[in-house]
Amino acid sequence: MGGEVLSVIKYERLGECLFVTLHRPEVRNAVNFEMMDQLAEAISLAGKDRAIKALILTGSGEEAFCSGGDLGEFHRLHTYEEARYMLLKMSKVLVQLAFLPKPSFCFINGAAVGGGMELAAACDFRFAKEDARLGFIQVRQAITTGWGGGSLLLEKLDSQKALEWLMCGRFITVGEAVQSRFIQAAYKSVTKEEILEMVNPYIKNAPEAVMAYKEMLIRKWKSSGLPDRMELEVDRCAVLWEKPAHLEAVSRFLAK
Incomplete structure (x- = not known):
């Protein structure tokens, strides 16, 4: 497989990994509807191709991994129904990624x-x-995480630390994220070849055995109703989305 460039996603197979790059650097790789569709396509490809052992996700450019949802596109969404359609669409992409039967790796190359x-x-x-800038800042816009990321964070982090990050909406240093074990390791600058070297210890063994461990995690998440909890998170965010506090926060942001 050579490199493929969709309009807002780039992907290529490097070694035994599918390298997926969010490619909207002009808006700090913000997610729009088109990116949702193309991300879903790339994740599906990683799952179906037996020669691919892992998916690697990063962002285009030097400034940002992903600045979240594209408010330039989503500011037109005002009602619960409009917001829920968008939020649920991207939540399904996150479920697809989280439940991918192969390991997935995120290289945060800038602001997230x-x-x-x-x-x-x-x-x-x-x-x-x-020097990446990190933060679950949704609460500053009078909404919650809306794609299911809050539920995922509570699965992957100590609940007290997760609640602090979500409720305070503050920016988090990479050092703190490493200490909290949300980030495996920090780096100054890496090439794609060096990224593959960092990923290799996780995928060098028999893929059937590696995937069996991922299947254990997926079974745990399914038995605890994680997909349903993520959808409830979507609903709660959609309720808050149409409130004046959020609409006013978006207007202030766009006016800057």
């Missing part, structure tokens, strides 16, 4: 805020550039 952190939380392992 709001929905960008939700997307990172859906991956199995995360690495981040030392």
